[in-house]
Amino acid sequence: MKPLRIYAVAYLIFLYAPIALLPLFAFNDGTIIAFPLQGFTTKWFAELSGNKALLSAVGNSLFIAAMTAIFATLLGICAARAGAMADFPGKRGIIGFVMLPLVLPEIIVATSLLIIMRQVLGLDLSNWTVIAAHVLICMPFSIAILNGAFQNLDPALEEAALDLGENRWSAFRLVILPLVMPGIISSLLISFTISLDEFIIAFFLTGTNPTMPVYIWGLLRFPGQLPVVMALGTILVTLSILLLALAEYFRRRGLARAGVTDSGGFL
Amino acid sequence: MSTLISLSQVEKYYGDYHALRGIDLEIRSGEFFSLLGPSGCGKTTLLRTIAGFEGVSGGAIRIDGKDMAGVPPNLRPTNMVFQSYAIFPHLSVAENVAFGLRRSGLSKTDKARAVTEALEMVGLGGFGKRAAHALSGGQRQRVALARALILKPKVLLLDEPLSALDKKMREQMQVELIKLQRQVGITFILVTHDQEEALVMSDRIAVMFDGEIGQMADPETLYRRPASRRVAEFIGQMNFLQARIVDDAGASLMLEVAGLGRTRVEASQATADARTGACVVGLRPETLGILFEGEAPRLGQEVIDAVVDEVVYYGDMTYYHVHIPGVAEPLKLSMKNITGRPVLDIGTSTRVAWDPRALVLLGG
């Protein structure tokens, strides 16, 4: 099956080509993003570190992403635990409902939330409104990951701990928690990454402090700033890949601990 | 021996499903007791109600005289070996075994000594530092045993502990479990669907069907005097023949058995519901025997003519299906392959000896 393999490699190149350009232009000594390249420079990175507005947007984004990761994962743990326990009426419906943001067009989530927050609840837009919205869109991912972690657990493990003298809480702490910890970490990392990257919802829901993607969006309109965007993008992509590799590592360790062989990736 | 566990009228419902129907049971101290039955008969549910993982919908469970209603599993004097073994995969072998000692108040050195002793007892001396997920099936099961026995429970509950092992390993563990039980003197309650395993290991067996106990007896009684056709079918092989009681003399009965003719049996060979009119007799394959050239029936045996229908050669044994006049179903019988004894061909006419004392009279 040689042709298929060639096709697969070509496809991967198609997937990666745009990203490969990123560092190329980030280190390119020219203000116009076009070939031919002008020469090597690190000045765009230097310019990045001097940009106060950008740094505050980054700080904002990191805060939002961290809060989103924590809340989405906490809620995900509860949902996955409820999902792993016995059936209750309407369970499928509720799970389906929670998974809905995964397939809802983002612009619709964004507009609906904007209306609810502004006109129904009467809230002012702030970091917290963005966090609430991001938790909503991260939930499906966090639940999917944690569901995997919880469902791979042999229910007899918890019973064994009870049988050996532990109560429900200590059994959870001593047996369940260590075993699902890799899933929790990988859920935290994934939620963090999603929130950090998310643009449309943040665009609609940010108050006076823009998040990083919103700030980048602003920059994209000024051609002179583009190399800086490229530099920032390089850092972001490197960070994302690192976080993802870490998440994947923890997910696999979780599977190995639960004694299951790997059968797929995220989702 | 004194009664350790007593169940009276235990009921269990899952919604509309009636999983346990009025179970009465007394298990003695130091006994090796088995719950045997096909899947879905309620045996595991019964074990889990004793362990405290399932509440009961009615009736009472007493362990050592104390009512267990509302007592959670961690406070019951029972420990369990799970079907999946439930070895904690994030802990080492020694940490697994020591798991239940966390609240014991023992010093570190005492705990370590107890763990070493427990591991040696199950034949895993020196395995303490191993990672749990690197163990084989047989070793996991030994860790599960050590982990439960280290707490010196009054009762050890075993939920199909050998079903995940291959045949050789299973037979080896059966013997080891019996020895271990004698050594520690703890009451064992074993759940199994394997009738052979129950017969080999138990002091007494309760056979369960559809949430009820079909018969409770020692292995020999269960095998030789099954209380119903269902029990007889579940345990070992049995030939069934239509029969009629022609005369009831109290201590003995005169039967008319299809294909075998008239014969007299002891009243003790009949179950309670098989004392009138039409009934069924059961006959184990090994109580029938082909009479080879020059062999005579033993004292008390009777002889009928038969034709070999099917031959299944097993190495140490040969199983025959033989056809006898007047009976549609062939009779199954088994012969030891001793030196000089031939294996008969299909279609051979032969004579079959049978013993009226081996008949079991079952209700129609």
Place this chain on the structure above:
Amino acid sequence: MYALAFLAVPIIAVILFSFWTQDFMTLDRTFTLDNYREIAEKPIYTVLLQRSIYVSACVTLVTVILAYPIAYFVSFHVEPGRKSLWLFLITIPFWTSYLIRVFLWKVVLGYNGVVNSGLLGLGLIDEPLSFILYNVNAVIITLAHAFAPFAILPIFVALEKIDRSLLEASQDLGETRFTTFLRVTLPLSMPGLVAAVLIVFIPTIGDYVTPELMGGAGGKLIANMIQVQFRELNNAPLGAALALMAMVSVTAISLVFIFLNRRWLRRQG
């Protein structure tokens, strides 16, 4: 458990709200259909909606057709131990900043972008190709790239579930490799294919960034209009009505698609 209830509330609110929009279309919150009337009467909205659906359909078609061979390759021709590595490689680009990825396509396809300057440099063309920037084509290429993993993963999962002995049985019964694919593999992977189609089709309708950056004047889609109504014209009710319209169309098309697919499958069986 309680968390589930807590979670469901905002989502229920979202759904409910899409029904409520009618109730406070105007700021005095009286019931009115004026916005819907406006959408129906002014051709710009219908054009945008139609174009959105057309673009989404194209993206879905391109993405799924490109994705199927990849999923097939990873599932059938990659050794089991390396499958997750391949999947990981496929999913990584998806997790990198979406904004920047879209922007990079602008760099690739632009007037003096990688493709044009490369072709010019090689002397293959005399002036920059214009059909790949600031129009619907550019939007389609970019979105097909962005949604690739979404299409590959469901198809891969469906292919993985196929019992390999079924394929051997089919060949044993006289089918060639190709007819086996048509008669066994393809129908059995249909659930994954349907999932892939829906997962690509639905979100692309709502995509805002790509048409804004890549679409130029003629490539704007419904999402851009929704955004304009909300942020720039401050006409949230009209925007909400548009969002609702978009969602209803997507749902309707998806349902029709699922229905047709079921019928097709039943006729096959």
